[in-house]
Amino acid sequence: MEKQIVLTGIKPTGMPHIGNYLGAIKPALALSEKYESRFFIADYHSLNSIKDPAELRGYTYEIAACWLAAGLDPEKVLFYRQSDVPETFELTTMIMAFTSKGLMNRAHAYKAQLDINREKGKPDDHNVNMGLYTYPVLMAADILLFDTNLVPVGKDQVQHIEMAADIAEAVNRNYKEQLLTIPEAYVSESTKTVLGMDGRKMSKSYNNTIPLFLPEKKLKKQLNKIVTNSQEIEEPKDPDTCNVFALYKLFATKEQQDALAERYRAGGMGWGHAKAELFEVMNEVIKPMRDRYDELMVDKSYIDEVLVKGARKARVLAGEKISHMRKVMGVDG
Ligand code: ADP
Ligand code: TRP
Numbered sequence: 001m002e003k004q005i006v007l008t009g010i011k012p013t014g015m016p017h018i019g020n021y022l023g024a025i026k027p028a029l030a031l032s033e034k035y036e037s038r039f040f041i042a043d044y045h046s047l048n049s050i051k052d053p054a055e056l057r058g059y060t061y062e063i064a065a066c067w068l069a070a071g072l073d074p075e076k077v078l079f080y081r082q083s084d085v086p087e088t089f090e091l092t093t094m095i096m097a098f099t100s101k102g103l104m105n106r107a108h109a110y111k112a113q114l115d116i117n118r119e120k121g122k123p124d125d126h127n128v129n130m131g132l133y134t135y136p137v138l139m140a141a142d143i144l145l146f147d148t149n150l151v152p153v154g155k156d157q158v159q160h161i162e163m164a165a166d167i168a169e170a171v172n173r174n175y176k177e178q179l180l181t182i183p184e185a186y187v188s189e190s191t192k193t194v195l196g197m198d199g200r201k202m203s204k205s206y207n208n209t210i211p212l213f214l215p216e217k218k219l220k221k222q223l224n225k226i227v228t229n230s231q232e233i234e235e236p237k238d239p240d241t242c243n244v245f246a247l248y249k250l251f252a253t254k255e256q257q258d259a260l261a262e263r264y265r266a267g268g269m270g271w272g273h274a275k276a277e278l279f280e281v282m283n284e285v286i287k288p289m290r291d292r293y294d295e296l297m298v299d300k301s302y303i304d305e306v307l308v309k310g311a312r313k314a315r316v317l318a319g320e321k322i323s324h325m326r327k328v329m330g331v332d333g
Helices: 018-032 053-069 087-096 101-105 108-119 135-144 155-175 216-224 243-251 254-266 271-298 301-329
Strands: 005-010 036-041 078-081 150-152 184-186
Touching (some): 005 018, 018 036, 018 053, 018 150, 018 243, 036 053, 053 078, 053 271, 053 301, 078 301, 087 155, 087 301, 101 108, 101 135, 101 155, 135 155, 150 155, 155 184, 216 271, 243 254, 243 271, 254 271
Parallel strands (some): 005 036, 036 078, 150 184
8 A cells, every 4th residue: 555644734723622632633643653644733724813923823832732742753743834834825826726716615614604694694705804715725735735645634624625635636637647646534433523511512613612731620620611401419310411421431441431321320420420530531641741731831942943843844845846836837937
């Protein structure tokens, strides 16, 4: 089998949450054990929503520290910041010429804004900047620039990867060669949609997240706010319809899950107990990573160093790809 290239990016728009970690970061790191991998911080994607420079810079460090604390080894994985690879933006312009406006009309982030506007009786274009509208093209460029085969993401991003594949096919068709590799989404089945505090998909947009590296006390407090029903302590409870148990399953061993499910069904256990059990298993997994995260955020020079090196390596690969593309396209002056 040919060598597979794995690539994924995360927008710096706030500290990653448990959904980002289980849905994207962890599966990506597992793939990086086997395949050549490229992970990056999608800071230009964030610019659509984050307009305060200090805030954007801060979030960028947070995402970098999260990846490193979660186990990314920069000697093995190419790790960089999107804005450090300007070839991305050249490729964006190139593929724009092969992207139909109709395709962008169907993109879910844009459609979600449209729905909000219609609900509120605002014009369709309200709060739609061109960055949001062309978001999937920039994302396609991120992916296609590095000849990516597999893109580990949560379920919500699959549409964007299908669009990147459509765009790549349109380019290849025109030049009658396999100029761009056709990417495929890689969605981890058990964590494709991690549910949040209220049982909906965990998302910054719904304000129902559990941030990955909350200090211990705050994590405990946050878990206590998970929405449960109003059953009394003595009543038997159903683990399969409980938000606390849904999260517990993602961190506990099979034996632990069975034992807690038993306590649910037996009655005599209150929600406070279930939440305390959740804290224990979650904190055990998170604690070593949180300690490393805190260290990295105190002295950011290591992150700076890693990103400078990553940028250098990424630009070599990207430069080769872009000069080849220019030649094939006839823009090599
Ligand atoms: P958010 O929806 O909180 O803004 P992002 O869009 O920044 O999250 O997502 C970053 C990565 O994490 C993407 O690959 C996305 O698919 C994944 N992801 C986000 N939320 C979840 C979730 N609740 N479950 C699984 N994966 C998720
Ligand atoms: N759109 C992705 C998100 O919202 C982030 C992203 C940008 C990305 N470029 C990418 C993900 C390329 C995978 C590959 O989460």
